Amino acid sequence: MEPIRLVQPAQPDPPALHERAMDNLRYIRETMERATAFTGISGWGEVAIGLTAVVASLVAAHQATNTMWLAVWLVEGTISLLIAGWSMDRKARAAQMPLVSGPGRKAVFSLSPPMIAGGLLTIVLFRAGLTNAIPGVWLLLYGTGVITGGMFSVGIVPIMGLCFMALGAGALFAPPGFANWFLAFGFGGLHIVFGVIIARKYGG
């Protein structure tokens, strides 16, 4: 009658079940993170950034010195970063996903290298008196950041990055005096247009 004892044979079973439960939870969290990164960029946030950029370009155009012109755009850059952070956070919360940390981190990691490069180049170009080259460099580097950051996002995000790069290339070779217009058209226009599309198609 001994063989009937086989009722409780394999002891590694409970850990397997426990591991499966952990694995399932991990899968849920990762899928949610991926899905949020997918549309995590806030369209309305971009529209807001675009509007502040249009205002900044108007203010900057009226500055007498290059230093003041640069100062206006640096303030605008800081405001944009704050708006971007706040709006992405809001969108993640609206999706009822407090455990999301991945998407924001990805965005920061992909955007900061080109931004740091842009900051350093700005200092060098400004010191060399090549202020007219700065807008092209900003647009170009911002575009590369958006493309790399948007690789895992909806297809429209890298397209926006490409538009920024194209505009940046144009700005670099455009006659001086158009620089401010390129910035208005890029950071203002492109953000507003793509922001509206993203907001309407991907929930906010």
Place this chain on the structure above:
Amino acid sequence: MAKQSTAKKEVPTKSATTSGPRATAVAQKSVAPNLDRLIHERLRLGIISALAANESLTFSDLKTLMNTTDGNLSVHARKLEEAGYIACTKYFDGRLPKTEYKLTAEGRRALESYINHMESLIKQMKSS
């Protein structure tokens, strides 16, 4: 094609997920009474999770996210829709037909209770 057939086959048997048949069998036996089998399957769990993090996603969004085929996704999405866990709307974007999915309140509850279930399994193991 092959993927589609697994999707269909999986229902009468049990979830055709990654880990060994033994673990699945145990899960089936001891957890079956209140485990929501409908969302226990990987792809369906993925669809529900992705929709929980977004207001809505289109068929092609989900296909990209889940990295699956049209056939496989539509079979599983239909099951979730029949259960009332997700809602599906079809519309035209210009001339392109689009299918949009949203998570229903019932679907969100199902996911929450599934998560609770998994958590309680983990706790149970830790305490024993």
